[in-house]
Amino acid sequence: MADYRLGIDLGGTKIEIVALDREGREVLKQRVPTPHGDYEKTVLAVRDIVLDAESKLGCIPGSRVAAGQASSTLGIGCPGSIVPQTGLLDHCNATWLNGKPFDRDIAHALHRPVRMENDANCFALSEAVDGAGMGKSVVFGAIFGTGMGAGIVANGRLLSGLHRLAGEWGHTPLPWLKETDLPLRPCFCGQEGCQERYLCGQALATDWLGEGHVSAKGIAEALLAGDEKAEKAVDLFVDRMARACARMIDFLDPDVIVLGGGVTNLPNLCERVSAKLANHITGGFPCETPIVMNKHGDSSGVRGAAWLWDVQESGACRTPDAAWPAGRFR
Template sequence: MRIGIDLGGTKIEVIALANDGREHFRKRVDTPRHDYPKTLEAIAGLVADAEQATGERGSVGIGIPGTISPYTGKVKNANSVWLNGQTLDKDLASLINRQVRVANDANCLAVSEATDGAGAGKKTVFAVIIGTGCGAGIAINGEVHAGGNGIGGEWGHNPLPWLDDDEVRFQRDVPCYCGKKGCIETFISGTGFAHDYFRLSGIQHKGVEIMQLAEQGDPVAELALSRYEIRLAKSLAHVINILDPDVVVLGGGMSNVERLYSTVPLMLKQWVFGGECETPVRKAIHGDSSGVRGAAWLWPQVLV
């Protein structure tokens, strides 16, 4: 049995999977924000709950909104800031008396979808989270590609390529939380989409509300959405020119915009080198469950 933990800023979720991927147990609790010891206790409690409910002992994988530095062994780049600087894997391993595997939550999405989701059977999967923020993960042969610095897939903090005049103005006016300007995240996250609509209309709406307006034929909402599609296509073309993945999988709130799967693949050809691009762009099959499932799949499919 595999146990996966999705450690988020507001909730912690556990799942217990059989070797064939069937779900045996699931539970979530509120995250003890800004309290590292209580966060560890909450995770250990969820592992104990899963094992009590199933009567089995499992391997444990955890997805976090950051990564473990390969140099210091400590968490870095986590927006749940109380995790930064902590030896999360070692501390939890000591608490539950077994080895723990930790990966970035976007990498967990990639592993989940590569294992039994939209990228099943594909060698190289590039998985994108386009929600409040914007991140991505890479799975190669079903395993995380974290890279030598532990930041493989940090696509959202590269600059948007091939800027037009309006995008130049946008990047000047909207700095990214990371301290730089022009990051892909500021353009194609759900937050970036809503901000662009605000720039065009002067009205603040959530992404889902803007989509409803676009479906009703609102011209400003349609303009914001068409600009979003172009920016997403340019951003993905940049990745295809470097990594050339077998499939791109979209997760997060903006992945629910169904027209992206017909418009963006056609647009990719405008920016991919040579003009040839048949890379499929697919919606994550497991949706919001991909992160926690991917954490469970951090262990190999055949456990020894």
């Protein structure tokens, strides 16, 4: 086992690194701005923050460790997925990374193996290992923020799926449509009625303030102050989330649902959604699936990236390949 697990959370505006010791305690955390729109500089920024962290910790990659030296592993969480057939990143909101062999370039820039997964998968893994889902057999980690995504961890293993699409429920249709859901909202994926168009920050802002509004910041305070429009918007959000969770329980039946993302910071959200589940669960029996808030907050994603190198080897591993063009990153 390595002395340190390093995790990277790669976002559109910042790159964050965390180091966990063997007991999972955080011993280092730092961040730098993401070089917006520049692929090469993004690769180099990740390389540099990793090298700087290892220098501060006095460690080197586990594959090159010598006697008496501390070792480290590296996992990366990113807002997209590697397409298995091509090895290229896709569906990433940091659009300059799409169509690029990001994990391969990082492996070669650092001359070491890396593991990389979707950031929602990293969130779920973090909460399953030592967070709100700790000790549960099947953990469904759901993120509601700018978009909507999820990850599934079963018996300590991250489930990515054949096409690495497991947990991508944001682009499944919102179930049990009601008049308030119509007309179907168009989605950037090309379909209509995707859950993500009803259960993200912009959707909540639109229901609260009207078309053209993209941020729901302040809605929790407005709700507590008795704002009728805020109450109506949150009621719609809760009902839609309950329907989405009920459909997911029908086909996965997890031991716990862990919520994350900025949109989930609404008063009594877990309790309100739980109260509505029984209206939709198949069979009509009381639903006992606990819906809980995450333990690690904004750190869940980066901690999950670090845990990609646990003993069960979650996540896809990329090792430096001698045949890969040396290029500008070596």
